[in-house]
Amino acid sequence: MGMPIRMLLAGAPGSEFRRAAELARDAGAEVAMADSCDDALAMLRESGADLVMIDVLLDVPYFLTNLRSERFTVPVLACGIDAPAEAAVAAIRAGARDYVPLPPQRELIAAAIASVIERRPSEALAEHPALERANELARAVAPSSAPVLITGERGSGKEMMSRTIHVASGRPNPMLVVECAGVAADVLESELFGHEEGAFPGAIARRIGRLEKAQSGTVLLREIGALTPATQAKLLAVLQEQRFQRVGSTDPVPFQARLIASTSVDLDARVAEGGFRADLLARLGLVRIEVPPLRERGDDIAMLANHFAERLAVSDGMAVKPICDTAMALLRRYDWPGNIRELEDAVHRAVLLSRGAQIEPGDFVLSDGTRLVSAEAESGERLHVESLVGRTVEEVERELILQTLERCHGNRTSASSILGISVRTMRNKLKAFVEAGIPVSPAA
Numbered sequence: 001m002g003m004p005i006r007m008l009l010a011g012a013p014g015s016e017f018r019r020a021a022e023l024a025r026d027a028g029a030e031v032a033m034a035d036s037c038d039d040a041l042a043m044l045r046e047s048g049a050d051l052v053m054i055d056v057l058l059d060v061p062y063f064l065t066n067l068r069s070e071r072f073t074v075p076v077l078a079c080g081i082d083a084p085a086e087a088a089v090a091a092i093r094a095g096a097r098d099y100v101p102l103p104p105q106r107e108l109i110a111a112a113i114a115s116v117i118e119r120r121p122s123e124a125l126a127e128h129p130a131l132e133r134a135n136e137l138a139r140a141v142a143p144s145s146a147p148v149l150i151t152g153e154r155g156s157g158k159e160m161m162s163r164t165i166h167v168a169s170g171r172p173n174p175m176l177v178v179e180c181a182g183v184a185a186d187v188l189e190s191e192l193f194g195h196e197e198g199a200f201p202g203a204i205a206r207r208i209g210r211l212e213k214a215q216s217g218t219v220l221l222r223e224i225g226a227l228t229p230a231t232q233a234k235l236l237a238v239l240q241e242q243r244f245q246r247v248g249s250t251d252p253v254p255f256q257a258r259l260i261a262s263t264s265v266d267l268d269a270r271v272a273e274g275g276f277r278a279d280l281l282a283r284l285g286l287v288r289i290e291v292p293p294l295r296e297r298g299d300d301i302a303m304l305a306n307h308f309a310e311r312l313a314v315s316d317g318m319a320v321k322p323i324c325d326t327a328m329a330l331l332r333r334y335d336w337p338g339n340i341r342e343l344e345d346a347v348h349r350a351v352l353l354s355r356g357a358q359i360e361p362g363d364f365v366l367s368d369g370t371r372l373v374s375a376e377a378e379s380g381e382r383l384h385v386e387s388l389v390g391r392t393v394e395e396v397e398r399e400l401i402l403q404t405l406e407r408c409h410g411n412r413t414s415a416s417s418i419l420g421i422s423v424r425t426m427r428n429k430l431k432a433f434v435e436a437g438i439p440v441s442p443a444a
């Protein structure tokens with residue numbers, strides 16, 4: 001068996017909640033308790049969780065919106081003591097996976113935990129040789145403590161790759177993830193290194209940073225390119241000396257974890273521009289693993305789409321349906337700028353929208369609301385124009401007029417109205433074509 005399931009219980013402390021915690025522990029989970037949404041969010045940021053159970057008396061929609069905006073993918077169960085049916089329904093509408101009445105039944109808690117164990121992604125799915133090579137490299141470097149730099153487009157699976165390394169490393173402590181983009185430098189530093197009480201106004205108590213909390217686990221720094229020069233210098237010192245100081249302290253704290261950094265920007269280019277330290281990149285990128293974009297992964301698109309269609313239907317309690325061949329061909333042709341995350345979201349919407357026995361092309365909707373079929377039609381039009389590049393305007397105009405005329409079965413009036421030119425102009429053009437010896441559809 002792998003690591004225990006970490007469960008977070010959010011709700012007003014009371015005997016029912018304590019009982020739920022006891023039952024969860026009996027079922028093999030590690031349990032943490034929070035008494036408000038913000039508290040629960042802070043605990044998730046701090047140490048993560050595999051499953052959250054939240055009281056419907058708390059603001060469940062607020063909690064779920066924050067989870068989504070911070071991109072936590074943890075499953076959430078709503079629970080409540082004699083809660084009105086509307087509260088349970090509202091929580092499920094907001095995105096909770098299920099509702100568990102309290103006082104809790106042993107079997108329900110055990111089943112919730114068992115379903116999380118089943119759904120835990122064991123290993124990244126990959127068949128394409130480019131990704132399989134990357135996975136082999138990941139497994140090969142896993143046992144060492146060398147830092148690893150994972151590069152790849154947004155949503156391509158860099159965090160997943162980092163998890164593969166962490167799991168294969170056999171390190172006893174968990175992997176902690178720190179998002180470096182969009183966070184103020186001082187907040188990020190206290191998140192990474194921790195701080196002492198009174199280190200700055202508002203530092204009311206000592207805080208243990210992620211580098212320390214990770215112990216001998218793994219720390220993933222997402223979007224490392226976003227670090228300011230000052231934080232880059234501090235991180236370089238951590239790698240050189242294997243120790244660091246909490247903000248506001250001079251006492252050294254040993255750094256025992258494995259560091260993995262991910263980036264979707266070209267760090268070599270950032271170094272050339274002076275935005276990233278060459279010495280830090282050299283240390284971080286001793287081992288580089290490139291995660292290829294989804295569009296270059298051939299059959300992986302179909303394999304992942306089938307996998308998501310099944311997994312998401314099961315977790316949403318819907319019937320598992322196959323993706324029809326035409327829809328699959330559409331998925332293979334689209335270029336997935338948002339990579340696996342975009343595919344997963346599109347499949348999820350299709351699973352929820354689909355009304356037929358199979359998932360059809362029209363069921364696929366992108367995050368901006370456009371249907372994949374229309375998105376493709378647009379890019380198809382663009383492709384068509386691209387195929388005209390290299391030809392003269394005169395040639396293209398002639399082709400356009402002749403083909404439109406042919407489609408209109410030689411009817412000059414219809415063709416000129418489609419082309420937005422006068423019938424007279426049309427006649428003059430056709431006359432010129434005939435004079436040049438070009439065949440023209442006879443008048444209808």
Ligand SMILES: Nc1ncnc2c1ncn2[C@@H]1O[C@H](COP(=O)(O)OP(=O)(O)OP(=O)(O)O)[C@@H](O)[C@H]1O
Pocket residue numbers: 073123124125126152153154155156157158159160161222262264304340341344
């Ligand atoms: N090989 C895979 N098999 C199954 N699911 C995958 C695989 N790779 C990625 N995913 C899923 O795709 C989504 C995006 O992956 P991940 O978060 O690892 O990407 P990322 O490159 O780290 O993203 P970002 O650039 O936004 O930081 C996640 O939901 C993840 O579970």
